[in-house]
Amino acid sequence: MELKEYDVVRVVQLLHSPDHYDGWKLNKRHPKIGDTGTVLNIATVPNLPTHFIVEASSPNGIPDWLGDFVEEELELML
Secondary structure (H helix, E strand, O other): OOOOOOOOEHHHHHOOHHHHHOOOOOOOOOOOOOOEEEEEEEEOOOOOOEEEEEEEEOOOEEHHHEEEEEEHEEEEEO
């Protein structure tokens, strides 16, 4: 799967504890399997897996969470 910035994705698995996904300490809640969000940034570091910064917002547009995921935790929404 080739994810790009601004793709809409669904969380299909969580490989870490809930606190891992709140590195910025801004989340209103933890991400959960089935949540959808938008890829805001793609972080690449030599010798580490690519990380995708994803944000999910409530229906009123206020962010619920911002998390750092690896590709196998996400699926592209078509």
